[in-house]
Amino acid sequence: MTEQIIFYMLTAVVLFSALGVVLLPGVMHSALCLGLCLAGVAGLFAALGADFIFAAQILVYVGGIAVLILFVVLLAGTKADLTTRQINDAWLPALLICAAFSWSFDKITRYFSGIIATTAPHPTIRAMAGALLGDYAVPFELVSVVLLASMTGAVLFGRRKAE
């Protein structure tokens, strides 16, 4: 009962804020809606009992990526950003593609809908740490090499020319 109320509330938040991201005029409003949408997704994770994913979602997406996007909007914003229409003439194909994706997702999730955990969720952090730093240590480190490469590239591009 409680779970369902919370689920539908969070889903409404996620869906309406996601619509706001693409429909609202003004880049700033879209960016704020994106933050709300990501926070709603974090709430869904929490409702499913995925505690680590919930905190990581808030930490990385709401506290990191949404803030960086807001930062970019503040720094690189122009006056036209406030009133630009978000929808162009390609809205019908976009809608069709979205419908197709939603339909496919529905098919996939329907297949798994019978598999619902009946036990209470338990903390995942120890198992996750064991997997990340034990069994999957090499892929984990490889991913961080990719991040390091992108950071080095950013520094290289951002560096002033030495003249």
Add this chain to the structure above:
Amino acid sequence: MTEETIQPKLSEPVFNHSNGRLLMPETRYWPTQMWKSPWSLPTYRRGAAVLAGLITGIAGAAWFLGEAGPRVAPLYSAAEQFALSKGVPAFIISVLWTFIKGAILLAAPLVNALFAVWWERKISAHIQSRMGPMYVGWWHGALQTVADGLKLLLKEDIIPETADKFVHMMAPVVVVIPAILAFAPVPFGNELVYADIDIGTLYVFAVGGVSVVGIIMAGWSSGNKFSLLGGLRSAAQLVSYELPRTFAVVPVIMLAGTLNISAIAGLQAGYWGGIIPRWLIFYPVVGQIAFIVFLIASVAETNRIPFDIPEAESELVAGFNTEYSGMKFALFFLSEFAYVLLSCLLMASFFFGGGAAPLPFLDFLPSWAWFLGKVLILMFCFLWFRWTFPRFRVDRLMDFNWKFLLPVSLLNIAAAGLLIWFLS
């Protein structure tokens, strides 16, 4: 110059021509005379006696009341039995209990703001040789913050013409809600936790970081260049200082082996050689560096001097909260003091053993009293810094973070690894 010429015996207030102040008989040589022998001043003696009496009184009350945490569970089961016997469904009881616990938790930042604002004004006043609020309330302006709160409630709520109305209205809410939510996994004593979750540390840092969004919203939506600059600076500063702040806690997590805050606090019980407490700050080098980095980054996270460049009065009016008035303005302050309290609670749990007594024979006091004492001492440091350090320049603020604090905290993680390898 003899003592006679410096200290003529006067019974009336006199005007001191050298500094242009009216001197009262009791206080006319304060504070210069204080450095000689503070106990020669009757006001100083009286103040020290009042302070000692307050501390003894609070400690005595704490000893009388005893441990609070273990009393909650029987209370809850009794209330649950009573409600079940009256035919209330269990689902409603659990929801109600959650709301009641939430309301009790909400009281922590609210009462803290009432107290801390008054305390900050008193500390600032005494550092600057003033008296601070003295009239409202019966004792040393004790009800000044209540009066200020009422004034702020009655004030007109001004929304600027150029403001984005909805975002302007929502910004204080977005700032204050994470500040309250972040208190959920923080212990106030043994078994005094709202939600004893396994990822407590991560949760606090994650939720606390969301307030930046509200600050950016406030800065952008006000339609004021000072607000916008303040919001930008604040976003840059908070995002930057979050890194060393989080990295400073990593050695704590490595040494404790858990993310649960009350478990980290609980692991520090006990004494080395029966005298030195097993607090994390007493781990050689690693503990001290982690604490200092965490303290500096926490001061920066709460936008307080010397890191208050987002709201620097002399250059930005008041930064992101320039265009706020009334209760919305008060909400920003509420969240600032809530974060100060949160940082102090976290430091008490991470580095100072939580509810553990500093000496073995002092453990007759309950854990919540030790928590309160440690938090108050740490909070005094926060308020003390504000009135003793000058403000950082904005570029030096960033240099200090990226070129000093971050490398130090990363090295500290490596040192913690070495320490664990050495200890095992």
